[in-house]
Amino acid sequence: xxxxxxxxxxxxxxxxxxxxxxxxxxxxxxxxxxxxxxxxxxxxxxxxxxxxxxxxxxxxxxxxxxxxxxxxxxxxxxxxxxxxxxxxxxxxxxxxxxxxxxxxxxxxxxxxxxxxxxxxxxxxxxxxxxxxxxxxxxxxxxxxxxxxxxxxxxxxxxxxxxxxxxxxxxxxxxxxxxxxxxxxxxxxxxxxxxxxxxxxxxxxxxxxxxxxxxxxxxxxxxxxxxxxxxxxxxxxxxxxxxxxxxxxxxxxxxxxxxxxxxxxxxxxxxxxxxxxxxxxxxxxxxxxxxxxxxxxxxxxxxxxxxxxxxxxxxxxxxxxxxxxxxxxxxxxxxxxxxxxxxxxxxxxxxxxxxxxxxxxxxxxxxxxxxxxxxxxxxxxxxxxxxxxx
Numbered sequence: 501x502x503x504x505x506x507x508x509x510x511x512x513x514x515x516x517x518x519x520x521x522x523x524x525x526x527x528x529x530x531x532x533x534x535x536x537x538x539x540x541x542x543x544x545x546x547x548x549x550x551x552x553x554x555x556x557x558x559x560x561x562x563x564x565x566x567x568x569x570x571x572x573x574x575x576x577x578x579x580x581x582x583x584x585x586x587x588x589x590x591x592x593x594x595x596x597x598x599x600x601x602x603x604x605x606x607x608x609x610x611x612x613x614x615x616x617x618x619x620x621x622x623x624x625x626x627x628x629x630x631x632x633x634x635x636x637x638x639x640x641x642x643x644x645x646x647x648x649x650x651x652x653x654x655x656x657x658x659x660x661x662x663x664x665x666x667x668x669x670x671x672x673x674x675x676x677x678x679x680x681x682x683x684x685x686x687x688x689x690x691x692x693x694x695x696x697x698x699x700x701x702x703x704x705x706x707x708x709x710x711x712x713x714x715x716x717x718x719x720x721x722x723x724x725x726x727x728x729x730x731x732x733x734x735x736x737x738x739x740x741x742x743x744x745x746x747x748x749x750x751x752x753x754x755x756x757x758x759x760x761x762x763x764x765x766x767x768x769x770x771x772x773x774x775x776x777x778x779x780x781x782x783x784x785x786x787x788x789x790x791x792x793x794x795x796x797x798x799x800x801x802x803x804x805x806x807x808x809x810x811x812x813x814x815x816x817x818x819x820x821x822x823x824x825x826x827x828x829x830x831x832x833x834x835x836x837x838x839x840x841x842x843x844x845x846x847x848x849x850x851x852x853x854x855x856x857x858x859x860x861x862x863x864x865x866x867x868x869x870x871x872x873x874x875x876x877x878x879x880x881x882x883x884x885x886x887x888x889x
Contacts, residue, residue, distance in 0.1 A: 509554075513550070513551055513553070513554050514551055516546070516547035516550050516551070516586060517547045517551060519547075520543050520546070520547040520583055521544070523579035523580055523583065524539070524540060524543055524579075524580050524583075526579050526580075527577050527581075535577075535580055536575075538570075538574065539571065539580065542567055542571050542574075543571065543580070545567060546564055546568075546571070546586050546587075547586070549563045549567065550564060550586050550589070550590060553590055557593055557594045557597055558603050558606070558607060560590055561587065561590035561591055561593070561594050561607040561611070562606075562607060562610050564586050564590045565587045565611045565613065565614040566610075566614070567584075567587075568584035568585075568586075568587045568611075568614040568615075568618060569617045569618055571583055571584040571618070572584050572615070572617070572618020572619070572621065573617075584614075584618065585639070587614060588611065588639055588640075588642070588643040590607070590611075591608055591640070591643040591644065591647065592643040592644070592647035592650070593647065594607045594647065595607075595608075595644055595646075595647020595648050595650070595651060596646075596648075596650035596654065597651075598651075599651075604644070604647070608640060608643075608644055611639075611643070612636065612640045615635070615636050615640065616636070619635075619636075698733055698734045699734060701730045702727065702730045702731050705723055705726055705727040705730060706727060708723060709723050709724065709727065757789070757794060760794045760798050761784050763798050763802070764782060764797075764802075764822070765780075767801055767802045768820060770805070771805045771808060771809055771818060774814075775814045776809065776812070776814055776817075776818050776835075777817040777818065778805075778818045778819075778820060779817055779819050779820070780819075780820040780821075781820070781821045781822070781823070782821075782822040782823075783823045783824060786822075786823075786824050786829055786880070787880070788880030792858075792859055793829075793859055793879075793880065796855045796856065796861070797822070797831060797878065799851075799852070799855060800831055800852050800855060800863075800876045801820070801822070801831055801833070803852050804831070804833040804852070804874040804876075805820070805833065807849075807874070808835045811838060811872075812836050812838065812872060813835070813836030813837060815836065816836025816837075816870075816871075817836075818833070818836075819832070819834040819835075820832075820833050824880075827879060827880060828861070828877050828878055828879040828880050829877070829878055830875070830876070830877050831874075831875070831876040831877075832873070832874070832875050833873070833874040834871050834872070834874075835871065835872050836870065836871060836872070837867060837869075837871060837872050849865055852874075852876065856878060859878050859879070860878070861877050861878030862876065862877045863876045864876075
């Protein structure tokens with residue numbers, strides 16, 4: 501869809517196609533003066549050339565200067581005498597649009613030559629007169645000044661746009677940095693205050709369970725329940741710290757359990773759409789995954805399939821296995837190998853390794869003779885938790 505400015509530029513560019521015939525017709529006086537057929541042809545050709553300057557400004561300007569010479573030399577009357585000055589408008593157009601001074605000098609010189617030749621061939625004007633000198637200076641100088649002014653305004657507008665974009669980028673970077681600092685401060689407060697007290701509660705209840713003897717079984721049950729609840733709360737606090745320190749995790753950490761499998765299916769579908777044969781075996785009955793673990797499983801699967809689409813051999817089937825194993829969830833992606841060197845040190849591999857380390861999991865990438873294997877394991881429920889210090 502064209503903008504309003506584009507429509508205005510097109511209207512200006514095509515206006516001579518309508519105005520030139522009107523000017524020529526208005527310069528015809530029955531019984532006194534008639535515009536010659538040659539002048540009509542040259543004038544219409546000049547209007548068409550001016551319209552073509554939308555795509556070839558320098559060539560159009562040079563051709564308009566060449567057409568202006570016989571138009572100046574011909575006998576013209578009234579408005580028809582203005583047609584050759586399309587060459588001046590073309591010079592202004594080149595000066596405004598071109599960033600090369602050489603092109604501007606060339607078209608200005610061609611237009612000056614056309615003016616000189618036109619005056620020299622005009623039988624009714626004196627070449628070396630003050631009037632002609634003023635006409636030459638104005639006919640060349642004014643279009644140049646106008647074009648250079650418009651060029652300066654165009655560059656100034658571009659500079660302002662760049663400054664605005666740069667200022668917006670700096671503002672967004674500052675905003676992101678401030679948010680990161682706030683999240684880090686919140687994570688620090690969680691660690692220093694809440695996590696510290698929760699850890700103390702866990703330790704003291706654990707001591708009470710071992711020290712106190714002969715308690716009512718109901719009291720023992722309550723203490724055990726409080727101990728487990730406090731330990732679970734401490735685990736959630738530590739995972740919340742991870743989410744606060746990672747803005748991406750913080751934005752989408754609360755992914756729903758059902759959404760995980762839908763997103764995994766979408767990643768498999770994208771790989772198939774890319775031309776790969778994907779065999780997926782996914783156990784959707786897995787339980788025990790909290791929000792961070794669900795997001796980690798999803799991101800590892802997505803990154804592994806992304807690497808498959810970038811680097812694997814499309815002629816070899818891809819296997820995707822997600823299943824429960826060893827009190828956790830195992831993710832295994834096997835794909836074909838493209839001949840040539842390959843590396844396991846890319847940013848995606850590093851990112852997946854860091855994600856698995858954060859949730860206490862494991863990550864391994866290895867290359868066999870005919871296959872590339874990505875294996876990840878993450879716990880569904882931690883067997884032990886380190887007390888924050």
